[in-house]
Amino acid sequence: MxxxxxxxxxxxxxxxxxxxxxxxxxxxxxxxxxxxxxxxxxxxxxxxxxxxxxxxxxxxxxxxxxxSIEPEGWSFSEEKVLLPKEMLSIDKAYSWGEISKWIERLKKSAMQIGLGLSDIQIKATPKLDGFAGFDDGNRLYTRGDGKKGSDISRVFERGLCVFNDAKRGLGAGEIVIKKSYFEKYLAHSFEYPRNFQASLIKEKALSEQAQKAIIDKAALFFPFVQLPIWSGSTAEMVAKFDQIVAQVLVMVDFDVDGVVFEVINADLKTQMGANRKFHRWQIAFKENKDKAHVKVLSVTPQVGRSGKITPVVELEPTLLSGATIVRATGHHYGLVKEQGLGVGSVVELTRSGLVIPKIISVLKPMPVDIPDNCPSCSKLLVWESDFLTCINRKNCPAQIVGKMAYFFKILANNDGFGIVTIKKLYAYDIRSVSQIYALNIEHLVTMGFGEKTSMNLINQLNRSVSEQVEDWRFLAAFGVHRMGLGNCENLLKFHYLNDIFNLNLEQIANIDGFAELTAQIIVQGLIPIADEFNRLYRYGFNLETTLLTKNLQTLAHELFDKRIVFTGKMSYSRNDMKKHAKSIGIKVSITISAKIDYLVIGDKVGQKKIQDAEKFGVAVMTEADYLSKI
Ligand SMILES: NC(=O)c1ccc[n+]([C@@H]2O[C@H](COP(=O)([O-])OP(=O)(O)OC[C@H]3O[C@@H](n4cnc5c(N)ncnc54)[C@H](O)[C@@H]3O)[C@@H](O)[C@H]2O)c1
Ligand SMILES: [Zn+2]
Known part of the structure; x- marks a missing residue:
């Protein structure tokens, strides 16, 4: 954890x-x-x-x-009860593009059931940002995992009213708090409305504030059937999309975090169905602004394990794609130097694929501060193409610490050897991972780790040795340039781990996907780690050997290189089946599509899977057939 x-x-x-x-x-x-x-x-x-x-x-x-539905966790201690009706999450769209794809899917499904395109009816409602519940008239349930929830009927016993004083039993809805009321009376004591909503439901006695909000009918259960709606055809939706969204977002005095679009036609809804997380006939649109012009507050050099200096850019807090961004990396100092990424400059920031904030360009340059010396070891820095680099590779503390931490991070079968622990070890003259494996509890205690912590750390070291780990992961953990997880896995499909250090440039360049330059970098990068590799290897790590492709090819069974899906109960655990299949060169997928060659079925197979197989023309075989073919 x-x-x-x-x-x-x-x-x-x-x-x-x-x-x-x-x-x-x-x-x-x-x-x-x-x-x-x-x-x-x-x-x-x-x-x-x-x-x-x-x-x-x-x-x-x-x-x-x-x-699947995001788990509710243990915040409700009650035992879970079956919901009267399944409650799902809602798929999200953040752009018109995604919405129009959804409309295309509607049209396609409509055609499949012979429903005229102009007969498709859509409705749009505000997406309430509250606490989901289901009211069957007798009890109120949380959404739980979508199938089973917790009984929270006590909220009604506490006097909670249904929106508009409507009757009970209107089905799914949300426990909500009026926006104007929250801002006026509660915003100073609760950071988010959610904190307050949760307090209404919790087992512990209601606070005075919560009681008052219930009496004032500011806290309510809002059944979705009571929501105001926009409705129209797909053509109208296409023509007036922005207007509809703007209009629906302000329909109610409750927190709204989007607009829910859904199909009204019952037969079309049945045709589209649902997956485990959401109904395909429903989608929530949320707005997303993904570019911003932002002022730079500071630029700080940071040394990575490879010696490259990264400019870490502190930004004026900015809302981007709905998120507050305060920091981004400038990738390399080339950008700083050439574009004037200095304090006070203005940059254009995007979230590529909504993920990591990225500085794409400097709009208004300012004088820059290019460090002369490494912030960690103070040695003079050197330019290597776009990268400002500390070439004191053997002795730069940040690089040594970074490399050691990287080993444990990539191995990923241990806990506790993060940057903080490693820095402490560094202060006690630990310079390599093999030195760490030579430590015992007493050593750690003398370094100032508590007795319990020391014991834990040693246990984690033992665990990392005994727990099985793929040999390519172990190799990648050494952090050689161009030897990331993917390349290591590829390499070991052609050569055994023990032969890696004897490979020449040509042997590596001969492998598909390795250019000559990469091969050269790898050969050179392996030399300085050879001793450390041998020292660590002797600890007897439990390495899972990658099968050589040439051996796989001699595994001349019919299913070699075929793509299969397993379904139903089988004589071995799914995990074992998958592992074994992969080890003999079969590709295992989880969903059926036209790309799949075989569906392998065990007992108790869902009809849906078989239908899918028929739909995509995937051949079906029993577990026994499968076993006989391999
Ligand atoms: N802040 C955090 O750390 C954090 C963590 C997890 C989830 N979340 C938030 O939770 C949300 C995702 O969770 P989710 O899957 O529970 O909800 P969701 O956003 O997928 O919405 C699905 C729910 O919306 C409700 N709903 C509201 N208005 C509706 C309407 N008009 N018509 C039909 N249904 C309506 C339904 O109860 C339904 O179950 C995201 O918005 C996410 O930001 C936040
Ligand atoms: Zn340095």
Missing amino acids: LSQDIVDKLTHQEILTDELLDEELAQFCQIANLAYRAGKPIISDQDYDFIYLAALKDRDPNNLLLK
Whole structure:
């Protein structure tokens, strides 16, 4: 798990998402989501959507958090009860382009069921930014995981009214607080309306403020069927989209974070259906501004593990794509020098793919400050093309610390060896990862680590040795230039790990995807790490050997290089099945599409999967067929 310190730094953007591993990013999203669901958000919704979730979508599109309803966590202690009706999240669109694609999908589905395009009816409603609930007239439930929620009927027992004094039992809706009321009476004690909404639901007794908001009918349950609507045809929607959005956003005196567009025609809704996270007949439009002109407050040099100096740019806080950006990297000092990225300059900032804020150009240059010396070791800096670089590679503290931390980060099967710990070790003359593995508890205690911490650290070192890790990951952890995870994996498909240090330029350049220049850089980059590699290798890391492609090819089975999907219950765990399939050169996917060759079925297979297979012309085979073919 991420340490509190890292979570805090992320929250304040002292660490940017691009410094995180995919797993760490996913963990942070989970932590933020659980805090949000518990009524104590640690970041704004915009930052969650546009920075963190967007980055996760970019880097790990199959992450569970993106594919299913965001978990509610343990903020409701009650046991979960089946919801009377499934409640899903809503797919989001941030641009007209995405909306028009959705309209295209509607039209396509309408054609499939013979519904005339002009007969498609759309409605638009304000997307209430409250706390989702389902009122069956008897009980009120939280959304939970979409299928099972918690019984929070106590909110009604506490006197909460339904919007417009309507009757109970109107189905799905949100617990909301009037915007004008929140601003007037509550904004000084609650950072976000969500903190207040959560307090209405929590088991613990209501605060006076909450009681009053209920009596004043400012806090309410708002069933969606009571929402004011815009409705019309797709043609009208296309013609007047901006107007509709502007109009719907101000329809109610409650927090609104977008406009929900949905199909009215029941048969079209059935045709479009849903996936695990949202209904395909519904989409929420949220506005997104993704370029801004921003003033630079300061530019600070930072040394990375490779010696490159990165300008870290402090910016005047700016709302971009709905998120507040306070910091960005300037990539390299070439940009600083050539474009005048100095204090007081104005830059154009974008979020490429909504992810990492990027400085694309300097609009108004100012005098720049190019450091002469390394901020870590004070040695003279040198230009290497666009990069200002500290070439004191062997002795620059920041580089040594950065390399050691990188090893543990890439290995990713240990905890506790972040920058802070490593800096402390550095202060006690630790200069290499192999020295770290030679430490014992007493050493750590003398360095000033607590007894418990020392024990934990040693346990983590042992764990990193015993827990299995792919050999290419281990190799990549040494941080050789051009030997990232992808290249290492490729390399080890052609040569065994133990042979890597004996390879010549030609052997590497012969591998698909390795240019001559890359091969040269790799050969040279491997020389200085050879001793350290051998020292570490002797600790007996539990390395999973990558299969050589040539061996795979001799695995002449019918399914070699075929793409398959497993479904249903099988005699081995799904994980084992997948691992084994991959190890013999089969490509395993999770969704059926026209690209899939076979659907392998076990017991209790959903009809949907079979239908999909038929639809895309994917051949179906049983587990027994599969086993006989391999
Ligand atoms: N700040 C954070 O750390 C953090 C963390 C997690 C999630 N979030 C926020 O939560 C939201 C995503 O969560 P989600 O999946 O619960 O909600 P969502 O944004 O996907 O919305 C789905 C819900 O909207 C509700 N809704 C509101 N108005 C509606 C209308 N007019 N018609 C139909 N349904 C309507 C429904 O209850 C439905 O369940 C994002 O906006 C995100 O910013 C924030
Ligand atoms: Zn240096």
